[in-house]
Amino acid sequence: MGAQLPQASSDDEMMPVSDINVTPFIDVILVLLIIFMIAAPLATVDIAVDLPASTATKQPRPDKPVFITLKADRTLAVGETPISRATLASSLASVTSSDHNKRLFVRADKTVPYGDVMTLMNDIRGAGYLKIALVGLESTGAQPAAAPASGGAQ
Numbered sequence: 782m783g784a785q786l787p788q789a790s791s792d793d794e795m796m797p798v799s800d801i802n803v804t805p806f807i808d809v810i811l812v813l814l815i816i817f818m819i820a821a822p823l824a825t826v827d828i829a830v831d832l833p834a835s836t837a838t839k840q841p842r843p844d845k846p847v848f849i850t851l852k853a854d855r856t857l858a859v860g861e862t863p864i865s866r867a868t869l870a871s872s873l874a875s876v877t878s879s880d881h882n883k884r885l886f887v888r889a890d891k892t893v894p895y896g897d898v899m900t901l902m903n904d905i906r907g908a909g910y911l912k913i914a915l916v917g918l919e920s921t922g923a924q925p926a927a928a929p930a931s932g933g934a935q
Contacts, residue, residue, distance in 0.1 A: 846886050847876055848916070851901050853890040870908035877910075884912040 849869075850858040857864050859872045877883045885905060889898045905913055 843884065847873070847883060848886045848888055849873075849901070849905065851887070851889040851893055851898060853892045855893065855897060857901070866904065869904055873905070873908055873910060881909045882912065883910070884914055885910050886914050886916050888916040 848858075848860060852858070857866060857869065859869075859876055862872070864872045873885070877885075887898070887902065887905070889901070902913055
């Protein structure tokens with residue numbers, strides 16, 4: 782779109798042009814359009830990926846697994862023996878014969894908050910045991926019960 786300049790007056794002064802120059806505006810809009818066209822596909826999370834199936838064999842259960850149980854009342858037990866949190870490291874050392882490479886199985890009641898389970902796992906790691914497995918029930922295909930609406934910590 783061009784602008785037509787008015788004819789110069791006799792005293793050689795030019796009249797101001799009263800048309801709006803929209804060319805810079807159109808340039809900015811086109812640049813923004815290109816940016817959004819490039820960025821929009823990158824922002825999508827839904828990416829179709831055909832993942833391979835696992836061929837790993839089920840690991841055999843150890844002959845004598847070491848279970849650490851966190852009950853609903855926040856008490857601890859190593860195997861069948863109730864312990865206090867202060868004696869956790871010494872109890873684990875006696876049960877595992879100080880073998881820090883032995884895998885420990887943590888069982889926690891489903892009513893125990895996640896933070897308490899993480900605290901227990903941190904205490905186990907602090908005692909030098911890095912191989913920790915979480916124990917749960919095998920699913921029968923039924924949907925889990927809905928969580929209460931309050932959602933507050935106990």
